[in-house]
Amino acid sequence: MSTSSTDPARATEPKRERGRLRVAAIMTAGVEVFSEKGYDAATMTEIAARSGTAIGSLYRFFPTKEALADALLLQYAQHVKNGLTELKQQVPGMTLERVADAFVDMMLLLRSQRSFAIALMDARGGSADERKRFRKVMRGGVADILCEAIPALPAAKAKVMSVVLIHMLKAVVGIADEESSVRVALLAEMRQLVRMYLVSAGQQSGG
Amino acid sequence: MSTSSTDPARATEPKRERGRLRVAAIMTAGVEVFSEKGYDAATMTEIAARSGTAIGSLYRFFPTKEALADALLLQYAQHVKNGLTELKQQVPGMTLERVADAFVDMMLLLRSQRSFAIALMDARGGSADERKRFRKVMRGGVADILCEAIPALPAAKAKVMSVVLIHMLKAVVGIADEESSVRVALLAEMRQLVRMYLVSAGQQSGG
Amino acid sequence: MSTSSTDPARATEPKRERGRLRVAAIMTAGVEVFSEKGYDAATMTEIAARSGTAIGSLYRFFPTKEALADALLLQYAQHVKNGLTELKQQVPGMTLERVADAFVDMMLLLRSQRSFAIALMDARGGSADERKRFRKVMRGGVADILCEAIPALPAAKAKVMSVVLIHMLKAVVGIADEESSVRVALLAEMRQLVRMYLVSAGQQSGG
Amino acid sequence: MSTSSTDPARATEPKRERGRLRVAAIMTAGVEVFSEKGYDAATMTEIAARSGTAIGSLYRFFPTKEALADALLLQYAQHVKNGLTELKQQVPGMTLERVADAFVDMMLLLRSQRSFAIALMDARGGSADERKRFRKVMRGGVADILCEAIPALPAAKAKVMSVVLIHMLKAVVGIADEESSVRVALLAEMRQLVRMYLVSAGQQSGG
DNA sequence: TATGAATGAGGGTTCATTCAT
């Protein structure tokens, strides 16, 4: 079990580890810079600098600005997916109100990446394909949860609702950026609205 | 009362008319390009080309990319304002459901400029001042209508509701861009949600 | 001697007069703007505006920016020539010191156009030909005066001296732009130097 | 003590060396183009082309046209300063005539950059600050030498003389560009004038 | 003939991307 640097088998492992760290650093910096400046105004050079990476190295990992944006979007999608999966498991035994709150809370937790993802989606960052996939995953996950939470909900209705619900969650994010003087009231109102939406759907389907 | 061609008053008229047409063409093209690409990715050159204008002429009318964005935003604001004013006058004698529908319909009517305005607002497009003003006008107008439609509504609550409602109308716009296969169902759902929102507010305040 | 506007013979005269005024106004504005901004930074549009002329009219009189600069240079040359001619006639009976002072004074009188002419000459305004001609005229005139003032001066020497003297007068202009705190002393010094130059030449040739 | 190619210390050397060459080439081209066309008419594109540099590279080294002009001016200032320092050390034991000649010779040595500096100073080239600093340094250095050369010279008088002297040296440069047929005679005349200026000052102060 | 809207070449500058080291 020698760790001599001449051992070819183990030689790449530290490198791989370093690579992983590099990628992580780049992605963090990417989220930061894209969030602050938007897709177009963000520069690869700044992302490289902020992550302590040489520009050439950055391009080894992400061959294109768009590729980086895509990866970031994918990562965000993964986070959301994880959140949704987790949420789904907690749904049994939750009231619809609590499910609604859980959606909102999840959105607020994703704060650090939120506006960035929206920026990339809206502004045209990420290839159209990536965006489509992202949307699909998101909608599927939300629809799943809705089905879980409202047993009698028809699949088609769940799909429709998921789209609407996601738009509302987007609004949650937008509202979280408002001046603090009104933010609290606004968030409460949004929370109330989401609850109402789910509850009413439950009554229609379940009652 | 001759209209001879030497009449100086009439001499400039064609010029002014052409100018108006130019400006209109540019603004139309601006809305298109900004919508498609977002503020940063949109290029003045393309806007000029798309409107059949020489780049120099474009700059005669709009001395800056930002100035063009501002003008476009202002135009949109004007349209929205007009819509809101009109809506306000029709509110007396409307049920809350119909008011809700009217909001949604207004949004759908503004279609040709919708996503563009959203792009400019979300991105760095247009000066920050212009954006703020736009938001203020919009919120004020919506809040006014809400007060009109729900007499007992406290002003503070109207303000909060207006923000939420506007976010929902933004969602309407987003939904109107979906694939046509689901669009109809989605719009119906959104419409229902908006109705529900207003009605519930009416019950809280009015009942 | 009717002045009716229908009299075809006299009809063009007022026009000519107006034309002359136009040209004068343009040239005045040209001197101003070229002086303030330098040749390149000066714009035909501003010169037109400042002279109350339509840009199209400006181009009728001066078909090119360079043509305008040339005309301005020519005008300046004319002024200088006039000054020199006048000076020449006063030379008989003047001491060399007074001639030197007269040169300096003439330069200071031309103040309103001075730096402008230098700018156009140095910066590359005016065609090379025009510049050459200007130089020639100037040198010839100065040399003439020198010959007049120093009777025994050989023609060749006069030529050489004229070039040097003109450079010194250029320095006078430069110095006249210095901060006022030192300007007076500087001008006195320059004046002294010019006197010394002429006097010493007089002694060499005349003594 | 191997100089293997993995030696990091040596690895960057060639790069730095190339960088230095690049910068030098750019500056040379800059001097050329600015001299020929003046500050405004000079284009970064031409400077890049003339120095065999891609436009992007030029901007890596000099982030602005003005920055390039400033650097060029600074370089010239440095050269002048060096020349003046050297001259100052040689002054003890020199006659005033030889000091005068030394000034003129120094100016002629700086030939390769001369008219360029004048162009940048007269035009809007380089930031106003840089220009002021340059003038100050120049005047101070010349005044120093004058004090050294003419011991009894009052400081105030030295200051005034430095300004006048510098203007005369500027004339030297201008004259060095004349047609060769007269250049020699002109230079001799200028040389004579400068000598006379210093000598006369020496007599006033010293005698 | 006078006017000024229209034109478009060209200028300074940025930044995604490549490739020699």
Added chain:
DNA sequence: CATGAATGAACCCTCATTCAT
């Protein structure tokens, strides 16, 4: 494989000049 200097297409904007009215 890492590095960062080098590249050049493309952007926003200006202004001399033209020409339809």
